[in-house]
Amino acid sequence: MSDKVSVLVAGSWGTAIASVLAENQLDVMLWSRNQQQVTEINNEHRNHRFLGDVELSPGIRATTSMEEALHEARAVFVVAPSASMREVASQMRPFLRQETILVHATKGFEAMSLRRMSTVLAEELPHYDPSTIVVLSGPSHAEEVIKQCPTTVVVASENIEAAEAAQDLLINSYFRVYTNPDVVGVEVGGALKNIIALGAGLTDGLGYGDNAKAALLTRGLAEISRLGTAMGGNPLTFAGLAGIGDLVVTCTSKHSRNWRAGYTLAQGEPLDSVLQQMGMVVEGVKTTQAAYRLSREHGITMPIADELYAVLFEGKSPKAAAQDLMGRGRTHEIEEVAKPVQTKWFG
Numbered sequence: 001m002s003d004k005v006s007v008l009v010a011g012s013w014g015t016a017i018a019s020v021l022a023e024n025q026l027d028v029m030l031w032s033r034n035q036q037q038v039t040e041i042n043n044e045h046r047n048h049r050f051l052g053d054v055e056l057s058p059g060i061r062a063t064t065s066m067e068e069a070l071h072e073a074r075a076v077f078v079v080a081p082s083a084s085m086r087e088v089a090s091q092m093r094p095f096l097r098q099e100t101i102l103v104h105a106t107k108g109f110e111a112m113s114l115r116r117m118s119t120v121l122a123e124e125l126p127h128y129d130p131s132t133i134v135v136l137s138g139p140s141h142a143e144e145v146i147k148q149c150p151t152t153v154v155v156a157s158e159n160i161e162a163a164e165a166a167q168d169l170l171i172n173s174y175f176r177v178y179t180n181p182d183v184v185g186v187e188v189g190g191a192l193k194n195i196i197a198l199g200a201g202l203t204d205g206l207g208y209g210d211n212a213k214a215a216l217l218t219r220g221l222a223e224i225s226r227l228g229t230a231m232g233g234n235p236l237t238f239a240g241l242a243g244i245g246d247l248v249v250t251c252t253s254k255h256s257r258n259w260r261a262g263y264t265l266a267q268g269e270p271l272d273s274v275l276q277q278m279g280m281v282v283e284g285v286k287t288t289q290a291a292y293r294l295s296r297e298h299g300i301t302m303p304i305a306d307e308l309y310a311v312l313f314e315g316k317s318p319k320a321a322a323q324d325l326m327g328r329g330r331t332h333e334i335e336e337v338a339k340p341v342q343t344k345w346f347g
């Protein structure tokens, strides 16, 4: 079998995944739509805009040709922002073979349709067996993975062989990979934690301290679990790497773009200017809109997501949002989390 693997889109996370694969002695091809970036990666072994001065493995070759990227690839890792997933998938359509392992590592929903990313891939790649699509998620900032800091992630697929094939390609001494059959839970957990990270940035920006941050993470996880379970995820997935694991890293790390966006918003900067300054994808903003709609579709209460929506899109002040969260009617802690839901996981 060929040792060639491809990574589609050379942003921060795509480039970090390409580095893990190159470390594992695979023949890595990184696809970008930007010729200047391709030249920089091939000639200088750097992706300066996204990863600064970090030197990339010379084993990573870049191309702007989708045909060249996918030709005889053993696996393809799609790491586009959620807003671009459909466009990138449609470009893959003529060149993707069923034998190629298809993994995506994107954390978000499609804004209009509210589709999960594996559904978008399945729709755009109708010749490909959707049950073999793999999702990669978990606590993994690109800035640390590229420096080979110890990291754990999860790969989920309905097809255990596909998940194990992705695990084999990625696992090494600093990148530990677990499998999970729960595609829905892993995708929903990875997407929704970005909302709570925005909220954690706001909380820190307001100087509210550690008690408030712990409250936000814990009650945020309750919201993620409620919606994720209603959408068909296994409740236990939210206690794992794609749930609490990713929530902790994104809410507490200086690397998180979502946390930084929240922190800057708390200083009174308008949303447009915060996003412009960032220059990289901040998935939590669109995901807040998606969660607002999904929670209503599924009849789920998500007070933190609702207050964040009001701050981002209705001009509510973060302080007033915090006050309203603290002043909600009295409620029971566990009942809200463990409202009995019929799922395929527990019958």
Ligand SMILES: NC(=O)C1=CN([C@@H]2O[C@H](COP(=O)(O)OP(=O)(O)OC[C@H]3O[C@@H](n4cnc5c(N)ncnc54)[C@H](O)[C@@H]3O)[C@@H](O)[C@H]2O)C=CC1
Pocket: 009, 010, 011, 012, 013, 014, 032, 033, 050, 079, 080, 081, 082, 084, 087, 088, 105, 106, 107, 108, 140, 141, 142, 143, 279, 280, 281, 283
């Ligand atoms: N950066 C990180 O540490 C992690 C990011 N993720 C997720 O990975 C996904 C991608 O994020 P990043 O790599 O961080 O974003 P980024 O902002 O660093 O890079 C995004 C890349 O996508 C490219 N792109 C955008 N639209 C495109 C299109 N239509 N066609 C081709 N290329 C296009 C941009 O040119 C850029 O190179 C997001 O869903 C994010 O939540 C997941 C785990 C870690």
Ligand SMILES: O=C(CO)COP(=O)(O)O
Pocket: 107, 138, 139, 140, 141, 142, 194, 197, 246, 249, 250, 255, 256, 257, 258, 259, 281, 282, 283
């Ligand atoms: O998903 C991530 C880490 O697991 C990256 O989070 P940010 O997009 O907030 O940087």
